[in-house]
Amino acid sequence: MKLEFDSISLEFGMHRVLSSVHMVCNTGEIIGLLGRNGSGKSCLMRIVFGSVPAQSKSVRVNGEYLIGNYMRQKIIGYLPQHGLLPDFVTFGEALNLFGVKADRIESGFPELTELLNQKPFQVSGGQRRLFEALLILFSDHPFCFLDEPFSGLMPAHAERLTEIIKKVKPRKGIIISDHLHRQVRSIADKLYVLANGKTYPVQSEEQLVELGYLTNL
Amino acid sequence: MRFIRVSLCCFRLIAIPAVLITIACAAFLWMSGSALFLVSLFWTKVITNVLLAGFVYVFRSSRFCFFHNLGFSLKYILLSMILMDWFVALIVLGSVALVL
Numbered sequence: 001m002k003l004e005f006d007s008i009s010l011e012f013g014m015h016r017v018l019s020s021v022h023m024v025c026n027t028g029e030i031i032g033l034l035g036r037n038g039s040g041k042s043c044l045m046r047i048v049f050g051s052v053p054a055q056s057k058s059v060r061v062n063g064e065y066l067i068g069n070y071m072r073q074k075i076i077g078y079l080p081q082h083g084l085l086p087d088f089v090t091f092g093e094a095l096n097l098f099g100v101k102a103d104r105i106e107s108g109f110p111e112l113t114e115l116l117n118q119k120p121f122q123v124s125g126g127q128r129r130l131f132e133a134l135l136i137l138f139s140d141h142p143f144c145f146l147d148e149p150f151s152g153l154m155p156a157h158a159e160r161l162t163e164i165i166k167k168v169k170p171r172k173g174i175i176i177s178d179h180l181h182r183q184v185r186s187i188a189d190k191l192y193v194l195a196n197g198k199t200y201p202v203q204s205e206e207q208l209v210e211l212g213y214l215t216n217l
Numbered sequence: 218m219r220f221i222r223v224s225l226c227c228f229r230l231i232a233i234p235a236v237l238i239t240i241a242c243a244a245f246l247w248m249s250g251s252a253l254f255l256v257s258l259f260w261t262k263v264i265t266n267v268l269l270a271g272f273v274y275v276f277r278s279s280r281f282c283f284f285h286n287l288g289f290s291l292k293y294i295l296l297s298m299i300l301m302d303w304f305v306a307l308i309v310l311g312s313v314a315l316v317l
Contacts, residue, residue, distance in 0.1 A: 050285070069292075071285050071288055074286075078282060080282045084283055085283060086230070086280040089229075098287070099219075
């Protein structure tokens with residue numbers, strides 16, 4: 001499958017956040033999306049996911065336009081930056097609703113199976129984040145957008161999550177945005193930087209400096 | 218089945234205040250001793266539904282993403298939340314009205 005989006009325009013009053021975006025993500029591919037704070041990475045993900053309206057957008061899967069409420073087709077799974085699970089749902093219920101089997105979590109993170117009867121506010125922020133990322137990765141959506149999946153994770157968990165992302169990659173297209181750019185660059189097949197409302201494909205590390213994402217290498 | 222389970226989950230966004238309002242309406246109906254008040258209680262429920270939906274939309278919108286991932290749009294979330302509330306209210310208020 002091929003997910004493609006462009007012609008995305010988002011403005012808040014006089015401030016133009018997104019103007020010239022073009023990205024292609026195929027299943028079996030990990031795309032890294034980097035950008036400074038406030039560059040519009042989360043907005044872009046939410047617009048393509050379908051939860052935020054934009055002045056204009058064009059989203060296509062295998063060349064077919066997605067219009068209207070395409071969230072019901074469950075093509076894209078989205079891990080938001082500020083938490084996915086409502087506080088009243090236990091982890092076990094969330095797994096059931098997403099149609100994810102508990103043994104999939106158990107195989108990667110056996111320690112998380114103890115949390116299945118608990119609610120998100122009863123566990124640490126890192127455990128919650130890890131569980132949410134796994135929920136999206138193991139769900140049926142052919143494309144996953146992960147907005148800062150590594151934030152709040154301890155290094156050992158971040159490494160294991162990276163391994164899980166690599167493992168699910170053959171059957172999913174994944175777009176990751178995170179400020180742990182080394183982690184993102186280590187797994188990304190393609191890298192983009194979002195700057196001045198535009199996406200720039202990155203071919204070399206020097207470009208990250210040129211685009212103002214890094215101050216030096 | 219899954220649709221109902223997700224709808225029930227949506228209802229939990231407003232479950233506590235909605236059920237409290239329904240119980241208060243039922244108690245008022247019981248104390249008044251007349252099913253004639255059902256019309257005014259109907260409008261009370263309509264107004265409180267609008268207020269609760271507005272509250273959820275403004276202050277709990279960050280939780281919508283969970284339901285969006287399950288294929289529920291904003292319209293479905295609000296609609297299923299309110300329909301579930303009406304289902305509960307019909308059972309509770311209907312039972313009280315039948316006893317009266």
